[in-house]
Amino acid sequence: MSMDIGQMLARIGEAVAGQPVPVVDLIAVQTKDPFKVLVATILSARTRDEVTAVAAKNLFARAAHPGELAQLDQETLEGLIRPVGFFRNKARYLSQLPAILFDRFDGQVPQTMADLLSLPGVGRKTANLVLAQAFHIPAICVDTHVHRIMNIWGYVETKTPEDTEQALRKKLPPEHWIEVNSLLVAFGQSVCRPVGPHCDACVLADDCLKIGVTPRKGRRVVEKAVGERKGTRLISWNVNGLRAVTKKGFVRWAMELAPDVLALQEIKALPEQLPVEVLELDGYHAYFHSAERKGYSGVATYSRQEPERVIVGLDDDRFDSEGRVLTLEFADFFLVNAYFPNSRHDLTRLGLKDDFNRCFHDFVDRLAREKTVVTCGDFNVAHQPIDLANPESNTGSPGFTPEERAWMDEYVAGGWIDTFRSRNPDPGFYTWWSYRSRARERNVGWRIDYFFVDPASGDRVLDAAILDEVMGSDHCPVRLDLGIASSP
Numbered sequence: 001m002s003m004d005i006g007q008m009l010a011r012i013g014e015a016v017a018g019q020p021v022p023v024v025d026l027i028a029v030q031t032k033d034p035f036k037v038l039v040a041t042i043l044s045a046r047t048r049d050e051v052t053a054v055a056a057k058n059l060f061a062r063a064a065h066p067g068e069l070a071q072l073d074q075e076t077l078e079g080l081i082r083p084v085g086f087f088r089n090k091a092r093y094l095s096q097l098p099a100i101l102f103d104r105f106d107g108q109v110p111q112t113m114a115d116l117l118s119l120p121g122v123g124r125k126t127a128n129l130v131l132a133q134a135f136h137i138p139a140i141c142v143d144t145h146v147h148r149i150m151n152i153w154g155y156v157e158t159k160t161p162e163d164t165e166q167a168l169r170k171k172l173p174p175e176h177w178i179e180v181n182s183l184l185v186a187f188g189q190s191v192c193r194p195v196g197p198h199c200d201a202c203v204l205a206d207d208c209l210k211i212g213v214t215p216r217k218g219r220r221v222v223e224k225a226v227g228e229r230k231g232t233r234l235i236s237w238n239v240n241g242l243r244a245v246t247k248k249g250f251v252r253w254a255m256e257l258a259p260d261v262l263a264l265q266e267i268k269a270l271p272e273q274l275p276v277e278v279l280e281l282d283g284y285h286a287y288f289h290s291a292e293r294k295g296y297s298g299v300a301t302y303s304r305q306e307p308e309r310v311i312v313g314l315d316d317d318r319f320d321s322e323g324r325v326l327t328l329e330f331a332d333f334f335l336v337n338a339y340f341p342n343s344r345h346d347l348t349r350l351g352l353k354d355d356f357n358r359c360f361h362d363f364v365d366r367l368a369r370e371k372t373v374v375t376c377g378d379f380n381v382a383h384q385p386i387d388l389a390n391p392e393s394n395t396g397s398p399g400f401t402p403e404e405r406a407w408m409d410e411y412v413a414g415g416w417i418d419t420f421r422s423r424n425p426d427p428g429f430y431t432w433w434s435y436r437s438r439a440r441e442r443n444v445g446w447r448i449d450y451f452f453v454d455p456a457s458g459d460r461v462l463d464a465a466i467l468d469e470v471m472g473s474d475h476c477p478v479r480l481d482l483g484i485a486s487s488p
Ligand code: SF4
Pocket: 152, 191, 192, 193, 197, 198, 199, 200, 202, 203, 204, 205, 206, 208, 209, 210, 213
């Protein structure tokens, strides 16, 4: 594409003139202090600007220079910067920083890429931002928005932000290196959004090639799926292949639905096989439990908030080798993401599935002695006749055998609350449809994806829904809005 990049950036500059200034830029302008720019940049990685701003303010009140930072121990640092993403790691980096600055750089922040990269917690993106903002040295910081938008324009054709940085260093006139990141972050957050970019109101609409851009969905569909937000929003989805669903708009849907926690099943991939925008979903901490067998089973959980603990599996090799269960512990609840085995068409895995069911039930019962437990995922069983379109003809089929249903009876009899059914007594709501015979179109489906809460936490359920508008898999997502715990 023949484009005047200077003119395009100038037009973006005018379009985003009223947008909030990125927190690191603001700190650079306000303080003109390389140490504070470096620290704020470390804090800002995978953290929203509002959160970074509060954490930076708290920290700078106690540690305005490396000497003061050296006086703070790791625990104090964690308390000051929480809840920035990866606060424990960042606190560790910050506790190591003063000694390195004093030993090797005379207490100053270094001004070269190589020296900055030798500091704890500093990668190329951070180093470039510090060079540009703290020292006004031409450097190109490539945020995910810069990488994405430059590829949409066709200005570069790259797979990773690192490649984009190298391509831009060869092509982008140096007078734009410092400004490009701030401009495209503001533009990417407001107009050229990762999900549903506002091409209709974009100042570049006539010039942009829109490479790989999916037009916005009708607002009605999105709004119906998103619904009114209440409490902590949890979404569970059997994606039937995370790489496949990515090609059908997974990232766009994730951004539109914007859950606090997103639990996926049947990801059928190792983390290293995933594209970077999925591996590092913008704004989320990501955890994976893949099967040993390639292209099979596996679960992943994304969380906006960093969990206090992650428990991988059920401590049973038969199930853990298949990547079946992943548990995140938060301050006031556990989220157990599970992909239950299929009993198979000839029911040869029925025994294994029953073992899994009991192991899972014991596990979540134990967790529920501590605090609220939410279990979610593809349970691979329709509980009652109301939970599938054709119960008579499917009696005895995998997912609707007496044995599988009996276990679900036990689970519910033990007090576990089927959050959707407890609020929706009507038939006709399903979460899985065969790919055959236009089953989804005709709504000939099964409800086999659930959110349960433990027996003592029913009053925390604010809403439960099935998001059957969301396409891309043979399952649709299900949603739970969880309220705060009542006082003991
Ligand atoms: S026209 Fe659309 S895709 Fe292109 S820059 Fe504008 S918002 Fe982004």
